[in-house]
Amino acid sequence: MESTALPATKPAELTRKDFVSSAEVRWCPGCGDYAILNSIQSVLPELGVPKEKIVFVSGIGCSSRFPYYLETYGFHSVHGRAPTLATGIKVANPELSVWVITGDGDALSIGGNHFMHVMRRNLNLNIILFNNKIYGLTKGQFSPTSVLGQVTKTSPYGTIEQPVNPVTLAIASQATFVARTVDTQPAHMKQVFLAAAKHPGVSFVEVFQNCVIFNDNAWKDVSAPEVRSDRLINLEAGKPLIFGAKSNKGVRASKDGRYEVVTLGEHGVEEKDLVVHDPAREDATHAWLLSQMNYPEMPTPIGVFRSVKRPVYDVELEEQIKRTTAKQGRRNLHSLLRGGSFWEVAEGGQDIKMTQGGKNRLDDEESIADERTREALRDRNNPLNLALREPIGRVFYEYGYQRSVTIAPTDSINTAISLFKAQKVETIMVMMNGKPVGTISQREIIMNVALSTMDRDYTAVSTVMRPSFDLLDDTSTVADAINVLSISSQYSIPLKLAKGGYGVVNFNQILSFIHEKMVDLVAASHTKPGEKAAEGAGSKPGET
């Protein structure tokens, strides 16, 4: 699991108690929800996320009372719609750790449509579904997960509809993390919730939960202590699918592609014949086949079915904003209001001037500096402005040239660290197929690697580098470069050199350059007033 999905900074140590709210818990005595609440309250302190950055959102149903009992931010919304509110919260503030608490009726019946879309959209949310196969809050009607033939208040002669399998549905909806756990197994629950929290992207967990009043013993046939080793199979990454009280049964792929139960030692079956569980498999076939395994024909799997990495919606949205902003310039209301064409009326209507093709069009990629920057640069006598008008290429040739170091995105973090040490550079350019794809600075190492437990030999540079969308020509001005850096909140920026190849400059170099330039210019203006400062690109490289 990646640890980059969560803020690396550790807050003051929190304990389970910090997450217990003052609200009186009002579930029925013996309800499975208590165990889940306990489990979540013990998981939250371990996430390293301050509690003000945690939001629990729920829909309607017994399970949806959950947020009231947690001392975090909480939103008890309307029936089935919690994923939509959670989407809005995460989009508005991706820094928040957002959890959705839902039930079988809430998520799969009234909220069925949102369920599918919140899965495929892959926001970094954690969705916990309490499945008790009954409508509890309305006192005992059948739910979309009730078993075929189940007798309830609205199915006095038994249901006549097929139940939905939440895990199968989540996999089919392209969820990137799908797991299942049981309310009677606290250790397993905690482990699954932790893995879900750490997964970057949507995490879906089905919890087998008991409704003591309206559907008691809902999961007893698989989860009762005396039978569970034979009827549940615990999925562990990298391990063969083995179960049974004597650990002598396993799951094998049959010739026609289905999964079947075999007994080790019978008919020459050995451990190597069994399916080895790999939740990271790219194709979903294995996870889907697992989801189709159900007691009594097969053991019912619990654990992590699937955990794969895909682009994360809230991350992509932020990146798209940064990219577009870097191209179009920052917000400029004045020009937005004027739009593509406008008329300036003067002299009481006698003088009308029209402007067509305003500069705020989407396809206008040339202007990077926004109007304010340009305005500020008009004063040609200000030494700061003169320094800002210099081509950024000069900064590179004068300060960065000898020290441009490159690395491949597939190199390890340790390679990068050793380069930083050996070359005494602050920024390394990440190159792939001869093109810059990003930069990595000491800051990225400190922020993402230093305090984490990631394997520095194994983890690739690409996981912590700053991807570069902004490639400046070396003839662009220093002001352009500063503008792009401030928009994209990057520390350094790659340059396309007129002589061919690429270079990188960072903030420190730009500051040093401006400083020295200003000192020179001020000194020059004292000795030779009126002399025009040197302009234009194509300055000499310092040394090769």
Place this chain on the structure above:
Amino acid sequence: MASPKKSTATPDLDASQRTNAVVRFAGDSGDGMQVIGDLFCDESAMMGLGICTFPDYPAEIRAPKGTLSGVSGYQVHFGATVETPGDIVDALVVMNPAALKVNLDSLDRQGLLIADLGAFTPDNLKKAGYETNPLDDPGLQERYKILKYDFTELTKETLKDFTTIKTTDKLRSKNFFTLGLVCWIYSYKLDATIEWIEGKWAGKGELAPANVATLKAGYNLGLTAELTMPRYTVTRSMNENGVYRKINGNDAICLGLIAASQNCFRDIVIGGYPITPATSILEFLSAQKNFNVKAVQAEDEIAAIGVALGASYAGSLGVTATSGPGVCLKSEILNLAVMTELPLILIDVQRAGPSTGLPTKTEQTDLLQAMYGRNGESPIPILAPASPSDCFDIAVEAVRIAIKWRTPVFILSDGFTAHSSEVWKIPRVEDIPDLSVEPIRHGEKYVPYQRDPVTLARRIAIPGRPGFEHRIGGLEKNEEGKVDYHGPNHEKMVHLRRNKIETIADTLPPLTVEGAQEGDLLVLGWGSTRGAIHLAAKRVMAEGKSLGVAHLRHMNPLPKNVGEVLRRYKKVLLPELNLGQLALLLRAKYLVDIQTFSSMQGRNFTVSEVEQKIREMLP
């Protein structure tokens, strides 16, 4: 709308003066009518004329060429007193027989009919359902002033020396020939069009010069045929210094929201789902990434408002835009916004209903839905823009109310306002009001439903701020934010929520009346009918009748003086594009008799029908 001179207007050798005129360009979807309509607007603006337009696209996306269903129209009303796109057309340009058939009814008697003779082929006549060529009909020639030229041939002839251009491309420029001619008729210049052409086809070989040549050839046709050609000049209205542009209602709402979002320091998150006629709001905002606008195209209308409300809860400005059928779906989460007292902007671009109804046609039938279409006592402020450019101010006002009172706000626009365009004097950025509210300070004691003594608005702590962790939701709460089912608490909260919305009225400008301040008749309107009602009333007022006209933009709460204003007149006439929804509200609230003038034809009122109704009501 007809100019006063029009009924006597006969072709003049000199350019005859008019206060206003209406031109409609009509042709096949592929004839470029929207392009020349837009450019004609630009040229009008260059002459200092006010403009108001209404595009008329075919309902089908790709209707067959030359057929009645494929006719695309663009109507421009220009001149000094322009408040509607115009009732009756003064000059109709038809590029084929189908366009003639669809649009002839709207042409004024003795109006100008300009037809492309080259497109009146037997095949095209048959597609339009004509057995003989209507242009040869002596009756037609008697009723209208007809200018028929073979624009196809004339364009080919003009471009015969442009050897690098294919004939099919040459024929594409015939719309510019037409535009040139119409520009001559209204004494326009061609500068804006030439600049546009040169920008559009810059570096594309002979295309730019060829289109300019066609445009000029059309103009010169007017010059050379001067003796038979009518020519007019139209009174200018853009006399105030400033910067102007053309804008439609949906775009103006978007600009208003963005301006307001900057001034309340909240980024916009729009949750949207495509629905006519609101879709262009989602499209526009989706493109404003460099204003940090986050657009989520949701899986349905419910999810769209859920996203918006979630975003508002997390500190953004949550926005969702839809039409009536979408409002039906959104009402549950709208109520959640009422209960949790969070800011939210809901734009309802009304269309003709019920159900799918007439999706592309306008109506004002969602007022009662906005007022009462939810379970429980659920007060929501409602605003209605009076014109396309007013949408900007309404959007800013909606955000002011939403942020300050922590409430969802309805903007009731409509299909007419959404798509018609008019000239807008662009406000200076520094004149847009500051909408920020005092945030909770670190370390303060936070009580989720503690209220401001003046506005009665609750205080909001946004997730991410340490020390203010709390829970909200759709269940009734007490002041501490704890779930509370007790009757007395519920009653108290119901009154508080209602009274909170009522305090908004303390900040509203009073309803003002133009014309007689008391007397025989008050004509009251709301929303997009303002142009037609105002012009109609002014026509009658010009005759010295005891008549006042007023317009409501704040539908809930109403300005405080509405009851008092209504009682100053013997009769009140309320034209509405519904069966009398506002009248119902006002009668109930003020016990004043109000006469509804209803129109439910999927279009806005014409000036003349309102004028006629006013005359009927006057002694």
